[in-house]
Amino acid sequence: MKFKLAERMEHLKTSEIRELLKLTEQPDLISFAGGLPAPELFPIEEIKLISLKVLSNEGTNALQYGPTEGYTPLRKLIAEQRMKAVGVNTTFENILITSGSQQGLDFTGKIFLNKDDVVICESPSYLGAINAFKAYMPKFVEIPMDDNGMIIDELEKALKKFPNAKFIYTIPDFQNPTGKTLSYERRIKMLELAEKYNIPIIEDSPYSELRFEGETIPSIKSLDKKGLVIYLGTFSKTFCPGLRLGWICAEPEILSKYIIVKQSADLQTSSISQREAAAFMQTYNLNEHIDKIRAIYKRRRDLMIEMIKQEFPNNVKYTLPQGGLFIWVTLPENVDATELLKIAIENKVAFVPGNSFFPNGGHTNHFRLNFSNMTENKIIEGIKRLGKILKENI
Template sequence: MNLKFSERANEIKASEIRELLKLTERPELISFAGGLPAPELFPVDNMKKIAYKVVEEQGKEALQYSTTEGYTPLRQTIVDQRLKPAGINVTVDNILITSGSQQALEFTAKLFIDKDDVIICESPSYLGAINAFKAYQPKFVEVPMDDDGMIIEELEKKLREYPNAKFIYTIPDFQNPTGKTLSVERRKRLADIAGQYEIPVVEDSPYAELIFEGNRYPTIKSFDNSGYVIHLGTYSKTFCPGLRIGWVCAHKDILQKYVLIKQGADLQCSTIDQRITAQFMKEYNLDEHISKIIEVYRNRRNIMIESMQKFFPSEVKYTLSKGGLFTWVELKKELNTKKILEEALEEKVAFVPGGSFFPNGGNENYFRLNYSNMSEEKIVEGIKRLGKVLSKYY
């Protein structure tokens, strides 16, 4: 076909994660690739009751159009149950419901990025965000990390070098892909930097409640005195990803721009899914559900780390995350994990090669492993298979 696509469309490439997720449909494959929650933990029976009740009692309203901002009782629930305990004191007027936080990332790109604009992110960073931003053709400036997350001194160097940068993107809690967490002091400083440099900080926070050790850190947004911090949240990792319920929490002036963008994109999120979610949160305790998730994921993380210690070559490095869904593996610099993945697939085990998490390329000697989705037995067997592949290179 002779079609004249836009320059933006021609720049879009397939997401490696989405392509790899297709592999999870192969029953013989042990996949550590996707960031998938454990399906056996979904509250299926309770959701049946709630869905029936919503249709029975609210059917006409649940099947009708609703406001772009989202179902008000759901927004209030997010404020009361998810944001206030995280130190974020806002009202429903600061909340927009989105189709997962991925839509919020796409809207963020559309809102801020013109071609060749500079955006600043951690190195490495979330592949889904990189892909959402890349469609708008920015220049990525990467800031290195250490065990306490993004190095703030390096960030300030970049801000002085690129004073017209449009925003800073960060995943402060159990970062995807590294599993690292930004320290409290750096969170405070980052909130101050947002106001000092008058630059938005986009705080992507899908994993913050999945804490295996210690207490939850305050959000960056909780230190925000200037209104420049935009907080993104979601129910996908703590409840049901298939509902696609996420949210943007921002200053009213910023949020109104997001609302206008959503009106042009899809008018609103699913009315019935919003009402089902709100009713579930009214009748059941999500914190109790999250506690069950944490217990399972902590055990699976421990089993994965123990298996890596047993089956991986001793020179291989990896992170011990204190929460979230991932561990990040570093191999010798000369190795290429895309090539190693081909061999791993022959052993019927999958992971995500690390190069795509670096927006400016390079660093092909890393890969990401997910421990939330596979059973304990499959984790042991999968790491054993992967260790067999890696042993050829050490």
């Protein structure tokens, strides 16, 4: 039976890339494609103890329905620990727990976007955000980046040109997919523009606590005196993604809209997962755990960069991220990374072709490499395989 669907479904199709990436699930394939954290760092033994503690002390509440806003002690811990770590002074009233920060992206689209409204984002930008917003049928205006992130003059041109722009979407720290970081000066200027044009900034910040070197740059939210920034945080990269725990930090007036939308979307995030994350933060030191993650990811990034230097041809460029999970590779302009991926899969190695990250298409000569999920031996072997493919095919 063929049913009549909503118009938005024409914009939400399974991508060729997604189908290709399904082929990467072979056990002997070295995949730099996902955005997965290193599973060997998951604190399994600690979570066992925590689970018992939560079920013993508050089993009934952990298994019952709870408030849409989230479990208050977890909201408090996020305000006091995670938001403080990115320089934001806030309280639990400004925190809504979401089912991963992906849900915060979907809600942002739902709250702000009518059909044909404009979303301003980095070029390229996070694939999952693009897809979340596409469900609300906006136009995307892509702002070019250089090594310091979004180019602010280009941003102002876009704000002037598109008065129906509804928000600026940015991943300021170790951006997905480029690994680039927005400079301090540009954060200040972005805030000035947001105020001038009365437009919110969606600061998507999954990687900000994963800096390996260089000085920490304050989050845009921490510099925001006017309530212009809606901050999306997550435990997926600093704790574990399987629990599906993220949050939104925003001023109560706009946060109340997210709460209404959350209620009709899934009532609330898992009562037990929220209590487990809170108990973990009360019992152990999440900062120390993040230090461990940082140390290992730094080693993997160093190794991947070293191997790229050694194995990739000279006409291939790549970014040098100071943190996060990703390196962005740029090939000569005539090369199609999707075609390369097909060859790569045959040779048991994978990446994500870059054009998926450009909401308006084009830009076929890039790909994204993830360095967090593979062991050092696999990084060495995988980059060798990729280097060989590049040498033979570009």
